[in-house]
Amino acid sequence: MENTSAVKIEDLSYKYLSSSRLDQDSSSFNEVLDKISFKISEGEKVSIIGPNGAGKSTLLLNIAGLADETYREGEIFIYEKKLDKKSIYDIREDIGFVFQDPNDQLFSTRVFDDVAFGLVNFLNKKDNSKAKDRDYIEEIVRISLKKVNMSGVEESIPHFLSFGEKKLVSLATVLSYNPRILILDEPASNLDPGNRNNFIDLIKNMEKTIIVATHDLDMAYDFSDRCIIISDKQIVYDGNSSEVLTDSKFLRGINLDLPLRFKE
Amino acid sequence: MGNFSLTVRDKLIIVLINIIFIVSIAKGRYAVMALFGLLAILVMVLFKPDYRKMPRRIFTVFLYPLFVSIFIPFINPGNVLAELDLRLFSITITDNGLTIFITVLIKSFLSILLVSSLMLSIDEKELFYGLRKIKVPRIMVSIMFLMYRYVFLIREESRTGQMAINARVFKRSYYTVNRRLAYLMGNLFIKSFDRAENIYRSMESRGFTGEFHISGRTPKSSNLSITFLLTFIIIPASLKIVELTRIV
Numbered sequence: 001m002e003n004t005s006a007v008k009i010e011d012l013s014y015k016y017l018s019s020s021r022l023d024q025d026s027s028s029f030n031e032v033l034d035k036i037s038f039k040i041s042e043g044e045k046v047s048i049i050g051p052n053g054a055g056k057s058t059l060l061l062n063i064a065g066l067a068d069e070t071y072r073e074g075e076i077f078i079y080e081k082k083l084d085k086k087s088i089y090d091i092r093e094d095i096g097f098v099f100q101d102p103n104d105q106l107f108s109t110r111v112f113d114d115v116a117f118g119l120v121n122f123l124n125k126k127d128n129s130k131a132k133d134r135d136y137i138e139e140i141v142r143i144s145l146k147k148v149n150m151s152g153v154e155e156s157i158p159h160f161l162s163f164g165e166k167k168l169v170s171l172a173t174v175l176s177y178n179p180r181i182l183i184l185d186e187p188a189s190n191l192d193p194g195n196r197n198n199f200i201d202l203i204k205n206m207e208k209t210i211i212v213a214t215h216d217l218d219m220a221y222d223f224s225d226r227c228i229i230i231s232d233k234q235i236v237y238d239g240n241s242s243e244v245l246t247d248s249k250f251l252r253g254i255n256l257d258l259p260l261r262f263k264e
Numbered sequence: 265m266g267n268f269s270l271t272v273r274d275k276l277i278i279v280l281i282n283i284i285f286i287v288s289i290a291k292g293r294y295a296v297m298a299l300f301g302l303l304a305i306l307v308m309v310l311f312k313p314d315y316r317k318m319p320r321r322i323f324t325v326f327l328y329p330l331f332v333s334i335f336i337p338f339i340n341p342g343n344v345l346a347e348l349d350l351r352l353f354s355i356t357i358t359d360n361g362l363t364i365f366i367t368v369l370i371k372s373f374l375s376i377l378l379v380s381s382l383m384l385s386i387d388e389k390e391l392f393y394g395l396r397k398i399k400v401p402r403i404m405v406s407i408m409f410l411m412y413r414y415v416f417l418i419r420e421e422s423r424t425g426q427m428a429i430n431a432r433v434f435k436r437s438y439y440t441v442n443r444r445l446a447y448l449m450g451n452l453f454i455k456s457f458d459r460a461e462n463i464y465r466s467m468e469s470r471g472f473t474g475e476f477h478i479s480g481r482t483p484k485s486s487n488l489s490i491t492f493l494l495t496f497i498i499i500p501a502s503l504k505i506v507e508l509t510r511i512v
Contacts (some may be wrong), residue, residue, distance in 0.1 A: 066465045089473065097469040103420075104462035107413055113389060118470030120477045131477065173470065 005080065006181055006209040007040040007063055013076035014058055025105035032058045034233035035074065038167065040209060042180070047220035047241065048213045049150035050230035051255040056213035057100070059230065060183050063211065064097045078181070093122050096174025100185040111150075111169055114158060120174040127240045144176040145169070148202060163194035171202070182207045188216045217259040222244045229254065270489050272386055272394030275311060278496045279382045280398075282307065283375045285500040286366035289507060296507040297374070303499055304374045304381075310492065313384035321380045322373075329372035336368060337361035370456040386413060409476070410460055417456040417463075425452060441501040 013036075015029040032055040038159050040046055048056050061067040063076060065088045076083040078091045096118075099105045108114040116137050123131035128134045138154075148168040158166060165185070174182065180220040187203065188196045196219070203210055204223050214220055218243060220227055225245050227235040237244050244250065248258045257263075270278070286300050308318075386394070388409075395405050396439025426446040 061465070064469055066469055089471070091471060092471055095468070095469065099462060101462070101467050104459065105466045107463050107467070108385060108389065117467070117472075119476075121471030123471075123474075124475070124477050125471060178471070 003226050005039050006044070006078070007211070008077040009039070009063070009076075010037050010075045011035045012037070012062060012072070012076065014062060014073075015071045017071070018194040023067055025060070029071070033062075033230075033231060036230070036233075036235050037074075038228060038235060038238055043210055044226060045204070045210045045224045046212070046226045046228060047224040048211065048228050048230065049217065049220055049256065052215075054141065054228060054230045055127045055233060057185055060097070060185055060211065061134040063094050064183055065091060066097065069112075081129075089125070093125075093177065094180045094244070095201075096177070096179035096182045098170050098174055098182070098184045098187060100189060102163070102170040105173055106166060110154070110158065111145070111156050111161075112141055112154040113139075113244050114169065115144050115176050116174060117153075117173050117244065122177050122242060129261045140176055141172075144172040147175055148172045149198070164199075167191060167195070167199065168202075171199075179208070181205065184210070184212045186214055186215065186216075187212055217245055217251075218261055219254065219259070221259050229256075231255070269312070270310065270492060272390045273397040273432050274489055274493045275386065276391075276394045276398055278307060279378045281497050282378055282500050285504050286371050286374050286378075288504070289367070289371065292363045293367075293507055294370075296503060297367075297370045299506070300374055300500070301320050301370075303496075303503070304377045307378060307496060308381040310496075311381045311385040313381045317384055318380055321384065322376050324342075325376045325380070326373060329368065329376075333365055333368045333372075336365040340364055389476055396476055405476065406474045410464065413463060414456060414460050415477060417459045418452055421452050421455045421459065422448070425455075 012033055013031065014033040015031040017029060017125045022241060032053075036059070048059060050056050058067060062072060063078075065076075065083050069085065074175075078094055081087050083089060083091055106114050108117065110174060119140055120131055120137065121217065141154060142151070146172050150168050150172060153165070154163070155171065158169060161169060171184075182203070187199060191199060196216075198225050200219055203212075210223075212220070212223065224241050226239065227237065228235055229244065236254060237250070245259055246262060248262075251257055282300070282303065284296075288303075289296055289300065329476070337357045338355055338361060340358055342358030344356045345359050345362065346357045348355040350468035392405050392409050394401065395408070426445075429444045431450060
């Protein structure tokens with residue numbers, strides 16, 4: 001199981017158009033990632049850590065094929081399939097992306113529609129007759145919400161859910177189409193300790209490849225076996241979580257700090 | 265018949281065709297307009313909208329054509345019905361102007377009644393699905409959807425921005441509050457644009473390609489619904505013939 005590569009990144013560089021200038025000469029770009037490479041095996045749980053502006057979210061958007069390809073160099077492979085304009089629609093089915101702000105994820109007037117959205121899109125893409133089977137869709141939505149302990153909110157308006165509930169429903173919106181890779185951007189941000197712990201337990205026990213970008217080093221310690229630390233556009237560490245997250249000298253050198261549990 | 269409902273596509277076609285015929289009624293043909301009014305009520309009953317919301321929705325939207333057409337009685341030539349001398353200039357109301365004004369209002373009202381019946385009998389996703397079914401280009405439907413979402417995003421961002429202003433305004437004055445509100449307006453569009461982009465990304469990540477699908481079974485056009493569709497195309501067409509042949 002560990003041998004299959006779920007994500008492979010080779011010499012990935014990414015730059016953003018600078019907001020201060022609109023002409024597109026070379027000086028108007030900000031480079032956020034500079035020739036980074038790594039591989040994530042199937043079933044691995046990986047935390048991507050880095051100070052603010054290190055490029056964690058940009059890296060996740062690139063893996064999910066959601067970043068503008070124009071500004072990208074290098075190659076990304078998802079299950080050995082090269083990510084490009086042609087393959088992106090096939091690859092998306094393998095990736096569930098949960099955004100940092102659940103309000104970006106939930107756009108419908110009913111939770112049911114949001115959870116069913118991805119599922120119905122992918123079933124229709126494959127011309128699967130189940131796309132028209134209301135009972136099937138309802139059952140999958142019910143199971144997805146149950147997985148995140150949010151049973152019974154199908155008819156609720158997402159806008160009126162609490163932040164923690166929105167986060168959980170956001171996760172259900174991608175679980176409904178059963179992607180092989182889950183990508184979560186700051187999943188524990190703005191959650192109270194109870195919801196945070198529940199959320200970590202939930203994703204920790206999922207048998208999927210999970211990539212999490214986070215500032216929450218306690219969460220990274222609890223959740224992942226492997227950490228990739230990005231600083232100054234490059235990977236400065238890729239290895240065992242428990243080793244690096246107890247090395248205060250190294251962490252302070254890159255504007256991070258020990259997880260709270262290790263602080264005196 | 266009890267559980268019978270038209271497909272979104274059929275509803276859209278009925279509304280669009282009826283509106284085209286209503287808009288094409290000649291000025292002053294009140295009898296024809298009354299017949300189209302009866303037809304619009306029939307369509308409303310057939311669509312089964314949320315009746316409680318109808319009056320408010322119609323009134324709110326009707327204000328727009330009312331204000332736009334308010335000057336029509338004064339600017340169209342015709343026999344003068346009344347004249348008001350305001351020293352610097354005088355205002356005259358003509359019979360022709362008044363007829364056009366009333367015609368515009370009736371046509372607007374009937375069109376709004378039909379559109380409101382449609383909008384209050386389906387949800388927004390069904391509408392976008394229906395638009396694709398009548399072959400409105402994918403890109404246009406996506407733009408419409410994002411514009412629709414954009415309104416709510418602006419409202420949400422505006423609320424947050426206003427709270428941020430109120431939290432830091434210690435002395436309420438016209439200057440402090442309004443100047444900040446002006447800044448807020450600028451910021452609002454940038455923030456909402458960002459949010460809209462993120463929402464689009466989240467949709468893309470879940471397989472959205474511009475096509476809107478309704479979750480689950482979609483009602484198929486039955487013989488009964490096709491009969492209704494044809495009936496509600498033939499009736500307005502017949503009324504148009506009645507109008508043209510001046511039977512009423």
